[in-house]
Amino acid sequence: DGAASGPAPARAQDLTLRHRVEDYRAGDLERRYERLAIEEDSLVNYGFLPREHLALMHPREAARAWDDDTRRKAADILDFVRERGTVHPRDVERHFAHGRMTNDWGGTSNASSHLLDGMHYRGLLRVRRRESGTRIYEAVTHPLPVDDSPDGRARRAAALIDLVVRKYAPLPAASLTYLVRLLVGYGAPHLSEPARAGLTLARERLSSRRIDGTVWFWPADENPRSRRHAVDDRVRLLAPFDPVVWDRRRFELLWGWRYRFEAYTPPPERRFGHYALPLLWRDRVVGWANVLMCEGRLQPTLGYAGGAAPDGSAFRDALEEELQRMTRFLARR
Incomplete structure (x- = not known):
C-alpha cells in the first residue's frame, strides 16, 4: 500500500x-543504557554494541584528519566536558558559540554538534545517556592497544571481520566484500590495509558453498543443519x-x-x-x-x-x- x-x-x-x-x-x-555494558559507536554503521568490542577499534584514527584550528576547538571542548562531567550539545554551543557550518549533504548544521560527533567518533567522548533522543556526552579515555604492531593490527582486523560475519551470515561473496568495505569506512578506517588482507584470509577459513552460481560464506563453527536453526x-x-x-x-x-x-x-x-x-x-x-x-x-x-x-x-x-x-x-x- x-x-x-x-x-x-x-x-x-x-x-x-x-x-x-x-x-x-x-x-x-534507552531506559537501561547507563546500566548496561554497551556503547553507541560505529561498526559497519552507527548503533549499539558491547563495550568489549571497542578495544578492537579505539583509539580510532579518522580517515579525514582535523586541521590545527579544529584540534584546538576540540581540546577546548574536551576541557569543558571534563570540568562539567556531562554535557548537552546546547551547553557547548552556548559556551563556545561556534555557529553554523556546511555539512556533508550541502545543508547547514550546528558546528558544535558536528565537533561533538567527531570527538565521539575519535574516542574522545562517549554517550553517557540520551535525553529525548539527544546524546549527552562525557569524556572518555580508550587505552592504547596492547599490541599495535602489524601483527597486532592484523589480529584486530580479523576479529572485526569475524564479528560482522557472525552477525550477518550467511553472506553472498559480494556482500562479504561490501561489509568489510563498510567496516573500514566506518568502524576502523585505520585498519583498512590489514582488513583487506584479512578479507582474503577470511574467504579461505570460513565455511562456504556455491549455490546456483553464488558463493555463500558463514562461520566455520556453525552447522546449518543444527537443530537450533530449525x-x-x-x-x-x-x-x-x-x-x-x-x-x-x-x-x-x-x-x-x-x-x-x-x-x-x-x-x-x-x-x-x-x-x-x-x-x-x-x-x-x-x-x-x-x-x-x-x-x-x-x-x-x-x-x-x-x-x-x-x-x-x-x-x-x-x-x-x-x-x-x-x-x-x-x-x-
Whole structure:
C-alpha cells in the first residue's frame, strides 16, 4: 500500500531487539543504557554494541584528519566536558558559540554538534545517556592497544571481520566484500590495509558453498543443519535494518523479490509504505506491514509479495499472535 504513511512505530534498535530479548518493550534500551555494558559507536554503521568490542577499534584514527584550528576547538571542548562531567550539545554551543557550518549533504548544521560527533567518533567522548533522543556526552579515555604492531593490527582486523560475519551470515561473496568495505569506512578506517588482507584470509577459513552460481560464506563453527536453526511457525515483523533483512542483495537471492526502505521516497512513488516492516513467515519473507498505534490499538496495513496472504489458518493465527506481541511491545511499561 503506497499510501501508507506516518512515523516509525519504534526506533530501529527496539524493533530489532524485540525478537531477541524476552519481554522487550519499545524504549527499554534507552531506559537501561547507563546500566548496561554497551556503547553507541560505529561498526559497519552507527548503533549499539558491547563495550568489549571497542578495544578492537579505539583509539580510532579518522580517515579525514582535523586541521590545527579544529584540534584546538576540540581540546577546548574536551576541557569543558571534563570540568562539567556531562554535557548537552546546547551547553557547548552556548559556551563556545561556534555557529553554523556546511555539512556533508550541502545543508547547514550546528558546528558544535558536528565537533561533538567527531570527538565521539575519535574516542574522545562517549554517550553517557540520551535525553529525548539527544546524546549527552562525557569524556572518555580508550587505552592504547596492547599490541599495535602489524601483527597486532592484523589480529584486530580479523576479529572485526569475524564479528560482522557472525552477525550477518550467511553472506553472498559480494556482500562479504561490501561489509568489510563498510567496516573500514566506518568502524576502523585505520585498519583498512590489514582488513583487506584479512578479507582474503577470511574467504579461505570460513565455511562456504556455491549455490546456483553464488558463493555463500558463514562461520566455520556453525552447522546449518543444527537443530537450533530449525524453522518454527511464527510470524515476525522485522525492522528494515534487522540483520535478517539488512542485506538487500541476500534478501532478493533468498526470497525472490526486492524490498525497499521508503521513508525518504516521495509518497506517490512508494510501493511498500513509509516504514514497511518485512513480514517473516517461517523461513520466508512473504510481505510487509506498516503499523501505527492509535488510542492504544494497533492499526496494521499489510501487503504481500505474491499479491495475497499465504493460505491456511496456521498463517492467520501466527499473524494475529505477532500483532498482539507488537501491541504489547509498543505499550508503555
